[in-house]
Amino acid sequence: MRGREVLIGVSGGIAAYKTAALVSRLVQAGAGVNVVMTRAARHLVGPKTFQALTGRPVATALFGRGAHPHIELAAAAELLCVAPATANLLAKAAWGLADDLLSTLLLSFSGPILIAPAMNTVMWQKAAVQRNVAQLRADGFVIIEPEEGYLSCGMRGPGRMAEPEKIFQEIASHLERLKSTA
Numbered sequence: 001m002r003g004r005e006v007l008i009g010v011s012g013g014i015a016a017y018k019t020a021a022l023v024s025r026l027v028q029a030g031a032g033v034n035v036v037m038t039r040a041a042r043h044l045v046g047p048k049t050f051q052a053l054t055g056r057p058v059a060t061a062l063f064g065r066g067a068h069p070h071i072e073l074a075a076a077a078e079l080l081c082v083a084p085a086t087a088n089l090l091a092k093a094a095w096g097l098a099d100d101l102l103s104t105l106l107l108s109f110s111g112p113i114l115i116a117p118a119m120n121t122v123m124w125q126k127a128a129v130q131r132n133v134a135q136l137r138a139d140g141f142v143i144i145e146p147e148e149g150y151l152s153c154g155m156r157g158p159g160r161m162a163e164p165e166k167i168f169q170e171i172a173s174h175l176e177r178l179k180s181t182a
């Protein structure tokens with residue numbers, strides 16, 4: 001993991017607070033980490049948290065820092081992982097919509113993209129969401145399945161984001177695979 005470059009996308013799910021543990025784990029393992037947050041994600045966790053953990057500014061805007069942030073961030077990374085991925089993010093990715101920095105990066109990044117969905121059970125089981133997940137798999141995205149368990153809305157069921165350690169291991173094994181095919 002030392003010296004590897006990872007891009008983490010955070011969309012607006014309550015599990016965004018767990019992504020701080022994932023980012024910390026990656027940094028402690030020696031990776032360089034850039035974090036991109038959607039507007040909704042920034043309502044749930046402050047960018048300063050990720051800035052402090054990575055030692056790098058957090059990217060939030062397409063028309064902000066840098067001339068072409070969607071190109072520059074994509075070029076710097078070996079792997080992109082979105083955690084948590086909202087129902088909205090899944091839909092945008094499945095349809096190729098690009099109306100903010102994170103969704104544009106999903107199109108401008110050419111390496112492996114791992115997606116860790118997280119949402120309420122009713123949302124997760126909706127036909128539209130399942131259709132989008134199936135489309136993303138068919139398009140080559142790696143879906144890190146959500147788990148069953150306690151959800152912040154008080155329900156129990158499928159939809160809980162995979163644990164940060166599980167996501168870390170998925171990232172590590174994909175980076176390892178990239179190294180052996182380089």
Ligand SMILES: Cc1cc2nc3c(=O)[nH]c(=O)nc-3n(C[C@H](O)[C@H](O)[C@H](O)COP(=O)(O)O)c2cc1C
Nearest residue numbers: 011012013014015038040041086087088089118119
């Ligand atoms: C407190 C709170 C928690 C939310 N948690 C989730 C969630 O876990 N999963 C999800 O798909 N949407 C969740 N939402 C709804 C999304 O934030 C909303 O659909 C938003 O438009 C997603 O935007 P984004 O995909 O650009 O981040 C939550 C909303 C609120 C207010």
